[in-house]
Amino acid sequence: MSADTPTRSPSDLGDLPGHLPEGEEITRNVTGRQARGRLWHGALIASTLVGLVVLVLLLFNIANDAVGGIALESAIDAQALTGGRPIEALSSDELITIIEQHVSARILRNLTRERPLSAYSDAELRELINSEVLKLEIVETYPLTSYLFQRDQIQAELKAAHPRAELQFKSWVSWDFLTSPMSSDPLVAGIRTAILGTFWVLLLTILVAFPLGIGAAIYLEEYQSDKPFDERSATGRRLNQAFAQVSGLIQLNIYNLSGVPSIIYGMLGLSIFVIALVPLTSGAVVGATDPASANGRTIVSAALTMALLVMPVVIIASQEAIRAVPSSLRQASYGLGATRWQTIWRIVLPNALPGILTGTILAISRAIGETAPLIVVGASTFIVTDPGGLFAKFTVLPLQIYGWTARPQQEFHNLAAAAIIVLLLLLLTINAVAILLRNAVRSRRIV
Numbered sequence: 001m002s003a004d005t006p007t008r009s010p011s012d013l014g015d016l017p018g019h020l021p022e023g024e025e026i027t028r029n030v031t032g033r034q035a036r037g038r039l040w041h042g043a044l045i046a047s048t049l050v051g052l053v054v055l056v057l058l059l060f061n062i063a064n065d066a067v068g069g070i071a072l073e074s075a076i077d078a079q080a081l082t083g084g085r086p087i088e089a090l091s092s093d094e095l096i097t098i099i100e101q102h103v104s105a106r107i108l109r110n111l112t113r114e115r116p117l118s119a120y121s122d123a124e125l126r127e128l129i130n131s132e133v134l135k136l137e138i139v140e141t142y143p144l145t146s147y148l149f150q151r152d153q154i155q156a157e158l159k160a161a162h163p164r165a166e167l168q169f170k171s172w173v174s175w176d177f178l179t180s181p182m183s184s185d186p187l188v189a190g191i192r193t194a195i196l197g198t199f200w201v202l203l204l205t206i207l208v209a210f211p212l213g214i215g216a217a218i219y220l221e222e223y224q225s226d227k228p229f230d231e232r233s234a235t236g237r238r239l240n241q242a243f244a245q246v247s248g249l250i251q252l253n254i255y256n257l258s259g260v261p262s263i264i265y266g267m268l269g270l271s272i273f274v275i276a277l278v279p280l281t282s283g284a285v286v287g288a289t290d291p292a293s294a295n296g297r298t299i300v301s302a303a304l305t306m307a308l309l310v311m312p313v314v315i316i317a318s319q320e321a322i323r324a325v326p327s328s329l330r331q332a333s334y335g336l337g338a339t340r341w342q343t344i345w346r347i348v349l350p351n352a353l354p355g356i357l358t359g360t361i362l363a364i365s366r367a368i369g370e371t372a373p374l375i376v377v378g379a380s381t382f383i384v385t386d387p388g389g390l391f392a393k394f395t396v397l398p399l400q401i402y403g404w405t406a407r408p409q410q411e412f413h414n415l416a417a418a419a420i421i422v423l424l425l426l427l428l429t430i431n432a433v434a435i436l437l438r439n440a441v442r443s444r445r446i447v
Contacts, residue, residue: 065417069147069154070170073162074134081133087126092118095125102133131188138186138411139165172418181384182400186411191419196386197299197379197394198368198426204303204390205310205367210360212307213314214349217356220251220315221322222344258312266376269305274377283391297378298391305373310363317359321352350441357438361431368427371398397423 081098082090090098096117100108111117111128120128130136139162142154147169158165180190224247231237273281278296281304325348333343349356380395381403387394397419404416 062417062420064143064145065414066173066421067171068144068169068414069142069151069167070411071139071141071154071158071162071165071167072136073139073165074136076134077164078134087129092122092125095122095129098133099125099128103128107132131185136187138409141170141410141414170414172414173421177415177418178422181386182382182395183384186409186415189415191397191400191422193383193386194395194397194400194419195422195426198396200299200387200390200394201302201306201374201396202364202368202430204299205306206360206364208304208307209311209314209363213311213359213363214318214356216254216311216315217318217322218344218349220247220254221319222340222348254312254315258316261372262309262370263372263376265305265309266373268308269301269373269377273301273304281391283389295378297393299387299394300390302374302377302379302394302396305377306367306370309370309373310367313363313366314356314359317362318352318356321355321359322348324355325351354438354442357434357441361434361438364430364434365427368430369398369423371396371402374399375402397426 078087081102087095099111099117103111117125139158142150146154151167155167158167176188177190178195179192180188181193182191183189231240274296279285281296281298281301283298283300329347329351330343333347334340338346374396379399380393381399383393383395385393401416401419401423404412404419407413
């Protein structure tokens with residue numbers, strides 16, 4: 001080595017390619033990496049805690065509006081009507097007498113058209129008195145925290161402003177709320193019609209998107225790589241190259257479609273299913289046209305639109321699940337003489353099904369909470385009749401919630417909070433069933 005050759009310190013040697021750190025350099029590297037690891041670990045924990053706090057506050061806010069106090073005021077003095085006795089203490093005959101004396105003849109004829117008043121239960125008679133005689137109206141609603149901790153102040157304010165108003169506890173989430181149809185009166189409004197419409201749309205969406213999505217994934221993973229034309233000729237090679245380019249373009253579009261805003265799918269559904277295919281979606285083809293839904297704004301149109309929305313998610317998840325199946329299983333199946341379809345049906349799909357079900361869970365979670373496409377397709381915001389078939393008018397829970405939150409009265413906001421709780425419970429139940437099914441399939445798979 002000449003005198004002009006520069007010498008390098010151990011720290012300089014650490015920058016050379018292929019040099020392994022030694023001694024103090026190892027200590028510095030390990031210490032720096034551990035410090036960076038602790039920093040990132042702390043950041044991840046902090047972000048998780050922030051997300052949990054926000055989620056808890058959101059759920060608390062919803063529950064605080066879904067349960068609380070309600071101030072009801074009657075059109076007439078209830079004490080004078082019942083002689084100072086509580087309405088719950090009156091007998092059936094006394095309740096019937098009050099109804100006959102204070103209800104108009106027209107309403108009384110409607111009430112007794114199908115059955116006499118004596119056939120009504122006491123609970124039904126008291127409900128009739130509240131709605132037709134006392135005509136209870138909501139003066140004010142209070143969240144649960146105000147009802148529990150400011151009750152005396154609330155009662156004093158009510159006594160001054162509304163002497164006949166009565167403050168009582170109210171849970172907007174109840175069995176009557178689940179089983180009653182939509183109404184303009186918040187005291188009797190329910191979500192039965194919206195729940196039935198949600199089930200109809202969701203079931204038909206799964207029946208359309210699930211098989212089509214899995215079929216597309218099987219083709220893209222198991223058949224797309226084939227070269228359908230003879231490679232021995234120049235024309236065949238060019239056609240195979242064009243075929244590969246088209247397949248790649250299809251794959252690229254699937255990934256792009258998974259990120260398209262849902263409102264675009266709504267516009268697509270409006271132009272295709274509601275307008276272009278109105279004889280099919282209205283039921284005219286099978287003779288099941290309902291005059292109220294002859295314009296194609298039916299459950300079929302909504303379900304087909306939602307199927308287009310979630311199908312890219314199903315396809316991508318199914319592709320990943322099929323790709324994860326070891327190729328050795330396929331080769332073993334071929335070695336035993338199985339055909340390609342037998343290998344796919346009996347080997348690939350059973351092992352890929354847990355992953356496919358995971359994608360389906362994600363698709364269901366997205367479909368059950370979508371509102372924008374259904375508004376464009378023509379779902380009703382106010383409907384009191386239950387859907388009687390695939391070609392009926394409909395509404396869904398997210399759209400019902402949207403309609404209630406758009407109204408200025410606070411009581412409808414309380415109804416929206418109660419509907420949100422029901423929607424969350426419905427979503428968690430469906431996801432739990434899907435997860436249990438996935439785990440059951442996973443325990444029975446081949447590998």
